[in-house]
Amino acid sequence: MKKITGFLLVAFLAARINAQTQIPIPPLVEGTNFNLIPQTGLAEIYPGVQTHTMGYNGAILGPTLLLEKGETVAINVHNQLGDTTTTHWHGLHVSPSNDGSPHTPIMEGDTWAPVFEVMDNAATYWYHPHLHGKTLSQVVKGMAGFIIVRDAVESALVLPRTYGVDDVPLVFQWKTFNASKQIVETDEQDNEVLVNGVLRGSALNLPAQVVRLRLLNGSSHRYFDFGFANSLAFKQIAGDGGLLDAPVSMTKLILGPGERAEILVDLTGKEGQTLTFRQFGSQLPQGYPGGMMMMMGGNNMMGPLDDTDFDLMSIHVTAPTANAVTAIPSTLVANTPYSQAGAIPRSFGMTAQPMMSMTNFFINGLKFDMETINFEAELGKTEVWTLTNSTMMAHPFHVHGLSFYVISVNGAAPPLNLKGRKDVVTVPPMQGQVKIVVRFEDFADPEMPYMYHCHILSHEDTGMMGQFLVTSSSSSTTELEPSSTCPICIDDLPLPKGIELSKVVRIEVFNLGGRLMRALEAELVNGASIDVSDLPTGGYMMKMSDATGKTVAVQRFFKN
Ligand code: C2O
Numbered sequence: 001m002k003k004i005t006g007f008l009l010v011a012f013l014a015a016r017i018n019a020q021t022q023i024p025i026p027p028l029v030e031g032t033n034f035n036l037i038p039q040t041g042l043a044e045i046y047p048g049v050q051t052h053t054m055g056y057n058g059a060i061l062g063p064t065l066l067l068e069k070g071e072t073v074a075i076n077v078h079n080q081l082g083d084t085t086t087t088h089w090h091g092l093h094v095s096p097s098n099d100g101s102p103h104t105p106i107m108e109g110d111t112w113a114p115v116f117e118v119m120d121n122a123a124t125y126w127y128h129p130h131l132h133g134k135t136l137s138q139v140v141k142g143m144a145g146f147i148i149v150r151d152a153v154e155s156a157l158v159l160p161r162t163y164g165v166d167d168v169p170l171v172f173q174w175k176t177f178n179a180s181k182q183i184v185e186t187d188e189q190d191n192e193v194l195v196n197g198v199l200r201g202s203a204l205n206l207p208a209q210v211v212r213l214r215l216l217n218g219s220s221h222r223y224f225d226f227g228f229a230n231s232l233a234f235k236q237i238a239g240d241g242g243l244l245d246a247p248v249s250m251t252k253l254i255l256g257p258g259e260r261a262e263i264l265v266d267l268t269g270k271e272g273q274t275l276t277f278r279q280f281g282s283q284l285p286q287g288y289p290g291g292m293m294m295m296m297g298g299n300n301m302m303g304p305l306d307d308t309d310f311d312l313m314s315i316h317v318t319a320p321t322a323n324a325v326t327a328i329p330s331t332l333v334a335n336t337p338y339s340q341a342g343a344i345p346r347s348f349g350m351t352a353q354p355m356m357s358m359t360n361f362f363i364n365g366l367k368f369d370m371e372t373i374n375f376e377a378e379l380g381k382t383e384v385w386t387l388t389n390s391t392m393m394a395h396p397f398h399v400h401g402l403s404f405y406v407i408s409v410n411g412a413a414p415p416l417n418l419k420g421r422k423d424v425v426t427v428p429p430m431q432g433q434v435k436i437v438v439r440f441e442d443f444a445d446p447e448m449p450y451m452y453h454c455h456i457l458s459h460e461d462t463g464m465m466g467q468f469l470v471t472s473s474s475s476s477t478t479e480l481e482p483s484s485t486c487p488i489c490i491d492d493l494p495l496p497k498g499i500e501l502s503k504v505v506r507i508e509v510f511n512l513g514g515r516l517m518r519a520l521e522a523e524l525v526n527g528a529s530i531d532v533s534d535l536p537t538g539g540y541m542m543k544m545s546d547a548t549g550k551t552v553a554v555q556r557f558f559k560n
């Protein structure tokens with residue numbers, strides 16, 4: 001009798017061990033043409049339970065898009081979500097019309113087809129929905145994916161870059177599940193954390209060599225203070241928008257919603273060991289969501305896992321691979337922050353109403369309004385932004401369309417790991433102040449704005465957001481006045497450098513919402529024309545592709 005019990009116990013334990021979920025790696029897609037399909041789905045996040053989710057090309061999260069700096073990419077976002085959405089390329093320097101902001105809704109069944117040149121430095125970016133008022137609900141249901149940009153500078157360094165083997169993207173997301181394990185579209189009392197869409201405490205195999213983890217805080221609200229159980233040191237090599245000057249040695253790393261960091265962990269000689277990667281919520285500064293919140297007033301908005309430490313994942317160290325990276329470079333890239341000389345100052349004040357409120361936030365006293373442009377910036381100019389937080393909690397401030405440099409945090413030079421290019425920065429609570437230097441390059445648009453906002457999605461959805469135009473005295477888009485004889489002649493357009501006209505077999509004209517307005521099969525050498533005379537006044541994009549469907553050129557124009 002005793003024997004049988006013992007056997008059953010062993011079998012039960014074995015089942016539990018085998019049941020440790022492996023952390024999935026999102027599929028990688030490369031090239032210059034991408035298809036994303038926002039959709040609903042069912043995911044088995046808790047054993048035996050079907051949770052209703054949303055994702056791109058699958059039930060939850062989305063594929064990792066691998067982009068090469070300098071390439072022109074065409075992305076088709078075909079919305080099958082059963083609801084309107086937008087797709088924002090968080091961190092990428094693209095024109096306002098390609099940015100996927102709240103002004104570029106994709107209706108159910110429609111396809112949005114942005115085309116843009118990848119101008120960003122090698123780093124980890126991401127994509128997610130940005131429909132005003134619905135960003136939180138679509139993101140927490142599972143819509144988010146990685147974008148990895150590579151460039152020549154990064155490629156010349158000896159760094160791990162075998163996707164899913166020694167170079168692993170990991171998105172950490174706080175969520176709220178109800179008693180029946182469905183995702184609740186709110187973020188005030190988050191009670192669970194998912195890693196790449198599976199429950200915290202799952203397992204990841206990594207080889208016994210230098211590995212690179214691309215960490216994304218894809219949460220709607222809360223911070224992480226990452227670290228290893230045994231205080232194992234790691235090196236941060238990149239922040240949001242690019243490599244740092246040199247690897248920064250650390251044992252703890254704080255990331256706010258929307259922020260990314262790439263870290264190197266040296267697992268050399270650790271084959272067979274198990275390491276534990278953890279959240280150290282008890283060590284977050286006070287007022288950072290996920291840690292200890294300010295205690296004044298009634299509801300302090302703490303969730304059940306806040307201010308606590310817990311395991312995020314187990315790392316099982318396996319045999320090293322062939323050609324393993326075994327050393328960490330001592331220097332990376334030279335970051336040169338924009339000069340502040342002659343920069344235009346601009347202030348952003350974050351406030352709450354009433355003062356102690358933990359839910360009702362404003363920027364410069366205003367709530368976001370789709371119809372209001374909060375300011376205009378001039379193309380080519382540099383500005384120094386002073387961000388002041390007069391509320392009781394930290395806010396991760398994000399700007400679209402550019403990367404910035406942090407000049408100071410509470411009057412002091414930023415820590416080394418914040419010294420690279422960034423697009424999200426935390427403004428500490430209780431009169432915390434951050435200064436950043438921004439520059440408006442390449443893209444002016446007389447109508448379509450860029451957003452700036454708090455990346456806590458409930459704050460953003462309820463209006464802690466603003467928008468600005470980048471304008472140019474000498475407009476960077478060609479103004480065309482179609483004549484009756486030649487509605488829009490190819491000869492009228494300043495064609496991009498290096499374009500091989502003989503290869504172009506198809507011309508398409510899109511409006512700024514990405515809707516195809518005109519298509520023409522063309523033999524360009526003989527001078528083609530495309531009739532746009534009946535199109536409404538506004539900005540358009542003309543895309544030229546070759547026989548294989550590859551985009552060879554993109555030209556913006558403004559139709560008077
Ligand atoms: Cu990550 Cu305005 O977005």
Ligand code: CU
Pocket residue numbers: 088089090091398399400401
């Ligand atoms: Cu963004």
Ligand code: CU
Pocket residue numbers: 361394395396454455456459460464
């Ligand atoms: Cu906020």
